[in-house]
Amino acid sequence: xxxxxxxxxxxxxxxxxxxxxxxxxxxxxxxxxxxxxxxxxxxxxxxxxxxxxxxxxxxxxxxxxxxxxxxxxxxxxxxxxxxxxxxxxxxxxxxxxxxxxxxxxxxxxxxxxxxxxxxxxxxxxxxxxxxxxxxxxxxxxxxxxxxxxxxxxxxxxxxxxxxxxxxxxx
Numbered sequence: 001x002x003x004x005x006x007x008x009x010x011x012x013x014x015x016x017x018x019x020x021x022x023x024x025x026x027x028x029x030x031x032x033x034x035x036x037x038x039x040x041x042x043x044x045x046x047x048x049x050x051x052x053x054x055x056x057x058x059x060x061x062x063x064x065x066x067x068x069x070x071x072x073x074x075x076x077x078x079x080x081x082x083x084x085x086x087x088x089x090x091x092x093x094x095x096x097x098x099x100x101x102x103x104x105x106x107x108x109x110x111x112x113x114x115x116x117x118x119x120x121x122x123x124x125x126x127x128x129x130x131x132x133x134x135x136x137x138x139x140x141x142x143x144x145x146x147x148x149x150x151x152x153x154x155x156x157x158x159x160x161x162x163x164x165x166x167x168x169x170x
Contacts, residue, residue: 002085006093009104012055015092016108025051028110030101032059033080034073039116039145041087046142047114048089056084057104060097067099102131109135116142 007015016026029047033040033056048054058081064073073080077095085093096104105113105128113132129139 002082005085005091006081006095009094009096009107012092012094013107016053016055019053024053025112026053026055026108026110027051027112027114028055028057028101028105028108029114029116030057030059030096031116032064032068032073033084034064034068034075036080036083042145043114043116043142044084044087044089047112050112050114050140053091054089055092055094055108055110056090057101058084058093058095059099060095063097063099100127102127105131106135110137112137113139114142115139116144 020026027047027050029043031040044054044056058077059067061073061077064077075083081093081095084090094104098104101113110132113128115126115128126139132139
């Protein structure tokens, strides 16, 4: 089932047009989704509640490397897409290679584009806002979830690994 939800942008754009014609409210969000955590799940559930169809753009491996550094991603793009597609709120997933979602947002023109809530951020500070508004939509920020981030998860794993290594040497 989840594999059927992973589609190319070329397949997705005509499908979005059909869904809009049928009166569906299209919601998009995007991200790296490198190590899935509860904050991701909460954001996706919140995003789905903003409309009828939730489409998730996942940064390609090359894009994640440019954005997050040479040691990322930890999980390859196809696996990240499969995990996200398997989540209940998600209707469709696609992988994109650009560092920002601006190109596909200008083509898809969602009614709502959701970004994960970052403390102190407003939609006006997001590069997506102008593109989404030009397409007739709006940007909404999902509620901020303190302490939940992929970077925090990686740091906890590293710290645990260092502690295990040190205790083995003792």
